[in-house]
Amino acid sequence: ERSPTVEIAGAVGAGAKVPVFEAYEKGTGPRVQVVSGIPTSGIVAVEVQGDSMAPVYAPGEILLYTRLTEEGVPDDAIGRICVIEDAEGNGWVKQLKNGSEPGLFHLVSINPGAETMHDRKVKWAARVRFNLPPEVVRKVPS
16 A cells, blocks of 8 residues: 655755745656645645754745635634735745734744844744644655
8 A cells, every 4th residue: 555645846945045935847746755644735845945944844844725815814723833924925934923013923943042033023923733844754746
């Protein structure tokens, strides 16, 4: 029996600036095996670049998320580690916190040596649902 797979959409920055993280046309990206029992419908996978979220998420880690809205930030994303697209079109993995005024957010790095991005406009955010550490990632052809 084959393990289920999820398509990798691209990468997100954890300190590294990743311009457009949906780097592959839909249906053309590499796939990654996931454990049986993890839902694959509506799930998007991205690969972490950078170390601002270490030790929680390491470079090469695969994050799985589901976007509940095309635009905006759901209430349940606040205070959680999320995949985020900022107003400039960059993709990030950060802890999302409310900013100093409505419509602005702090993108918090977990690594104490990395900087927090304060009062950023966010196009959308989605909570990380599952993760695959680099040592267990198995990429398979599309």
